[in-house]
Structure formats: structure tokens, C-alpha cells
Amino acid sequence: xxxxxxxxxxxxxxxxxxxxxxxxxxxxxxxxxxxxxxxxxxxxxxxxxxxxxxxxxxxxxxxxxxxxxxxxxxxxxxxxxxxxxxxxxxxxxxxxxxxxxxxxxxxxxxxxxxxxxxxxxxxxxxxxxxxxxxxxxxxxxxxxxxxxxx
Amino acid sequence: xxxxxxxxxxxxxxxxxxxxxxxxxxxxxxxxxxxxxxxxxxxxxxxxxxxxxxxxxxxxxxxxxxxxxxxxxxxxxxxxxxxxxxxxxxxxxxxxxxxxxxxxxxxxxxxxxxxxxxxxxxxxxxxxxxxxxxxxxxxxxxxxxxxxxxxxxxxxxxxxxxxxxxxxxxxxxxxxxxxxxxxxxxxxxxxxxxxxxxxxxxxxxxxxxxxxxxxxxxxxxxxxxxxxxxxxxxxxxxxxxxxxxxxxxxxxxxxxxxxxxxxxxxx
Numbered sequence: 001x002x003x004x005x006x007x008x009x010x011x012x013x014x015x016x017x018x019x020x021x022x023x024x025x026x027x028x029x030x031x032x033x034x035x036x037x038x039x040x041x042x043x044x045x046x047x048x049x050x051x052x053x054x055x056x057x058x059x060x061x062x063x064x065x066x067x068x069x070x071x072x073x074x075x076x077x078x079x080x081x082x083x084x085x086x087x088x089x090x091x092x093x094x095x096x097x098x099x100x101x102x103x104x105x106x107x108x109x110x111x112x113x114x115x116x117x118x119x120x121x122x123x124x125x126x127x128x129x130x131x132x133x134x135x136x137x138x139x140x141x142x143x144x145x146x147x148x149x150x
Numbered sequence: 151x152x153x154x155x156x157x158x159x160x161x162x163x164x165x166x167x168x169x170x171x172x173x174x175x176x177x178x179x180x181x182x183x184x185x186x187x188x189x190x191x192x193x194x195x196x197x198x199x200x201x202x203x204x205x206x207x208x209x210x211x212x213x214x215x216x217x218x219x220x221x222x223x224x225x226x227x228x229x230x231x232x233x234x235x236x237x238x239x240x241x242x243x244x245x246x247x248x249x250x251x252x253x254x255x256x257x258x259x260x261x262x263x264x265x266x267x268x269x270x271x272x273x274x275x276x277x278x279x280x281x282x283x284x285x286x287x288x289x290x291x292x293x294x295x296x297x298x299x300x301x302x303x304x305x306x307x308x309x310x311x312x313x314x315x316x317x318x319x320x321x322x323x324x325x326x327x328x329x330x331x332x333x334x335x336x337x338x339x340x341x342x343x344x345x346x347x348x349x350x351x352x353x354x355x356x357x358x359x360x361x362x363x364x365x366x367x368x369x370x371x372x373x374x375x376x377x378x379x380x381x382x383x384x385x386x387x388x389x390x391x392x393x394x395x396x397x398x399x400x401x402x403x404x405x406x407x408x409x410x411x412x413x414x415x416x417x
Contacts, residue, residue, distance in 0.1 A: 040186065059181065059252065063158075127248045
């Protein structure tokens, strides 16, 4: 079956199987920033934005993305670069495997214009697992990034 | 789960017709657990275009459409005003934001999952389910039914009457399924105690509730005995998360603490 969608601002038509999941489709169509980790919605590595909301692409039916706007890290390159600078400054970057998913969730948070305490931020990011950092430096970097964005 | 066809329903009647055509045909809620099932089905029916994703309220009830995401429930002011907001608070502890942006209340309820953090507070809130064919069914009755459901859930209905609520989820990490969860709702006409993830699906602690019924203004002794009954009269089992003994112990402790809280007593 074919579906029409918009990925990073560009109209795309995907040829998919009925039970295909979005992470597989995006990888097949060369959106290489989309990663698969646990493949069971637990780790957050595969996070993308659908109509501006973070979703686990490893469990999101591609067929349901018909007519929706999809954003991967390729679509927020400048913002991701800014966040990466803060990650570097805080020493939050190690293997970097979780970064694309976190960048997209943080971008969605920024667009929501909600004000967040550190506790809220930690709760918001519960769905992103990082096996390197211990989270403290990431939280600091994200707070600085969101502070700059105000 | 593998399926040969994907059907985006144009109406409830359309979805119902497809559902009856082949016994393997299935409604996909949020679709999050598709990968965890090895079933092969003919057609997956998607209700995402039917406008079932809204939370509506009138003077007496709040009606949550079956396709409403857990995120929307978490942010609902209407639901925050019911029974100390236990339902949106319980939902907010479920895994990460990404999952809650996709998971639906309908999928959570219809799966009758033992680990559900949705079903336990809904049971304490005495929620009702509005089905396409059967009409309204109390959640407590639905949970006792066995076998595949061939009807379509349209909405979950919660009463707006004044109540105090308590919810506790015990988990190993912020991202894990519960070891146990306890929800208590005290209304003018009585108190409901629901205990879930034992690890079987949530149940009401009926003997404990009946005992409590006899004491309109319970003190610490009555509350302690009620909690003991919740421990002794429900079945607790072991799995890789916890032993039956530990779950039973947690049930007693949090039932007692919850009852103290909803009765305005210092623990």
C-alpha cells in the first residue's frame, strides 16, 4: 500500500506493507538518524515527532502516518547542533546513540513553550535511556539550551 | 502481530462490520504492543478517524473517547478535578512521554493487562464502558469476562461526584511496569479499594470494602483491619518482578496509608 506524508517539510510517498512500523520505513527511505534500540518502546532511541509530538517510531504504524507531518533530526539540524554544543560543554556526550531521540523530545518541549522545573524535566525525559551519562550532565545541558531559547 | 490488511474505519458501523467478518480481525488502539504479539491476523482495524479522541464533560460525568491518548488524559483539567486527580496522576507514571502520546485509553482497558496503571484507578472510580453493541457495561463486570471481545469500545465514563482519591504505584525504576498498584476512592456513599498488578488484572478488595462500610468514620484500628483484609482476601502471585509475599505486604501497607489519607488522618 502507498501512503502520503510530509517528512521534514517535504512531501513523501512511502510504499509500505500494512503492518510496517515507522522506524523501519524511515530507515528504508534513508533517514539514517532514526535508530532502533530496544525495539519495544522502552528506550526512546527511535523517537521522532509526528505532528510535533514525540512518538516511539519502533511501535508507530506507518499506515497511521498518512497525512501527518514527520520530523526526524535531519529536519531540526540547526537546533540539534545548538543542543549538541551544550552537550559538549557539559560533557554530556559519550557514545551519542541516544542523542537524536533526546534532541527531538527537547525540541518538542521547546516548541510547547511550557515552563519546566528540573523535576519536571527529569519526568519528561523518563522515556529516554542513556547507558553512558548518568543523566546529570544531560539535564544541565538541556536546561542551558532551553534557557538560551527563551 | 502480522496483518495482511490495514483498514481505516470510516464509521463505527464500518469498523464493527469488518470486525465480525473474520474472527482474527482486530481493532488496533495505540498499536504499541503489536510487536510483542506473534499472532497473524487478516485485518487490523484503525479507529483513528472516528473522533473518539476527545474528553467531554457534562454536569454529571466525564466521557473519555476510546482513542484518547494517555498524554491527553494526563493534561485534562476535567479529570484532575475528580477524586484528587488520581487518574491523570496514575497515567503520568506510565513509561515515557513518547509512549503516552500514542497509547490509548481504549487499548489499555480492552487489553485487560495485569500490569495496567489505568485499570486500577478506573476500577476505584467505578468507571463504566460504553460499547457500540452492548451499550454501557461497568468496568468491574468487563474485567471478569473471558475471551475475545467482538464489540467496539467507544468511551470510558467516569462520574464527577465529590470524592477523595489515592493512588500508589510501586515500581523498580521510573520506567518499569508496576510491582503492585493501589487505588482508593472515597465518596459519600462508600469507599472503593482496587489493587492491581498482583500480577493479575486489578480487582476490588470486596471484603475489605464491606468491612469498611460498617464504619462511617473509620479510625486507625478499623483502617488497619481493612488493610489486613485487603491483604488476606485477594490472591497475590509471584513473577520475575516480585514474590507473592512481597506483593501482599505492599498491598496491606499502601491500603492502610491510602485509607488514612482519604480519611484525613495523619499516618
